[in-house]
Amino acid sequence: MSVGDGGVLTARQRRPNRRGQGERLREDLIETAIRMIETDPPQPLSLRGLARQVGVAATSVYLHFPDVDHVRAAVVTRAFGQLTDATTRAAEGVLDPAEQLHSRCRAYCRFGLGHPNLYRVMFHADLPDSALAGGPAATPGRRSFDNLVAAVSRCLDAGQAPPHDDPFRLASLIWTAEHGLVLARISRPTFPWAPMDTLINEMVSHLMAFGEPRPPARRRGRLAAL
């Protein structure tokens, strides 16, 4: 690997970025912070520890972040971007709305279980308001949730589930349930869990009431196949 062309260097071999490339350090800091959080056991993510890991003086962090909390916020923002990408990819090409919803939820849980420490930080961190992009309603993860609401609505619109008076509330239920599935599994790894996909499928079908007779009464009184 050549040196000085922006190639990845391991910590301590680092040299200053080229003029105009100062933002690369910002990237390095965020990426390294994520890696440190993912580490097991998780390191507490201190400013000094982060700088050390990146191979840079502690003070250099201040060139890009006013605060270690702002690093954390950048990490969380990026992590939610990745989560949204993962669920979106899982939905791509799945035409059946119910199947798509299942696929989305499985991807969500897979992401959480695949990045357990990161997932915890995403929801645990008390982030400074100033550090979060968007207005007051734009809490991190809101975009991901909006996608879920849309997926739920498509199921309802397609008549695959009985009508519901509030798709937003229904989506909240599904989200909190998958959230709980992920977090419980993370914090109780020795519990005799049923396979994740079994739980997700059962949870989603029951909350959506897939397979329940639909009041429009075209075909009532039968346990649907699905």
Next chain:
Amino acid sequence: MSVGDGGVLTARQRRPNRRGQGERLREDLIETAIRMIETDPPQPLSLRGLARQVGVAATSVYLHFPDVDHVRAAVVTRAFGQLTDATTRAAEGVLDPAEQLHSRCRAYCRFGLGHPNLYRVMFHADLPDSALAGGPAATPGRRSFDNLVAAVSRCLDAGQAPPHDDPFRLASLIWTAEHGLVLARISRPTFPWAPMDTLINEMVSHLMAFGEPRPPARRRGRLAAL
């Protein structure tokens, strides 16, 4: 209040316990630790901070705990005791199994939301194995969960819900769902949540499939009342 008879003293006015009453400090430490965790914003629960709050030298903590993690473990054990008590009380005197299950779940969530920081510690803390009472299967909160399994089974046995191939798995689903409801509400307080009881009721009824026709076919094809 008289002094020297074991009455509660505020920090810094503390004086040594009577001979034979050394265990009282242990109690004080646990209770104070819980109070400190409940504080908003939560204090990180350091050994020195705890000792300061109790009004005792830092070294005195070592008289009862080998480690600050063992204090945390004692806190978690106690907290799960309180949670179990709360759900048990909620179930007392409620004869209808379905209603009792709802009542239990509401109490569970009320406890979580009422002690948000403590609830997080109960499930977040990476506790030293040595600090936890009971065998390997006796993770904290297991008793509480066993009660839930029993409550679910009673509903099934009473025929209030369609038969299920694995009540344990069904209880896992309900537990993780209520767990998620609590944690999501704690970490996203500005989200436009529906009322807690609405969500719990909907979640429990759907997961249990209360109101779905029961295969035993005594009365099928009707949307039950409930």
Next chain:
DNA sequence: TGTACATCAGTGAACGCGCGTTCACTGATGTAC
């Protein structure tokens, strides 16, 4: 074509703080003789 200067990307020493942990110590209170 040379050179002075501004800018960029980062450094390094120093500070005060709270932390966990160690060690030897203290002062009150029971109890054996």
Next chain:
DNA sequence: TGTACATCAGTGAACGCGCGTTCACTGATGTAC
């Protein structure tokens, strides 16, 4: 009834550590003249 002693319940000073933050500094690189 007195007294020496053991025990109990805790203390206080000291240590080294990693932390966040400050401050003045550096060395390479582009650019205006």
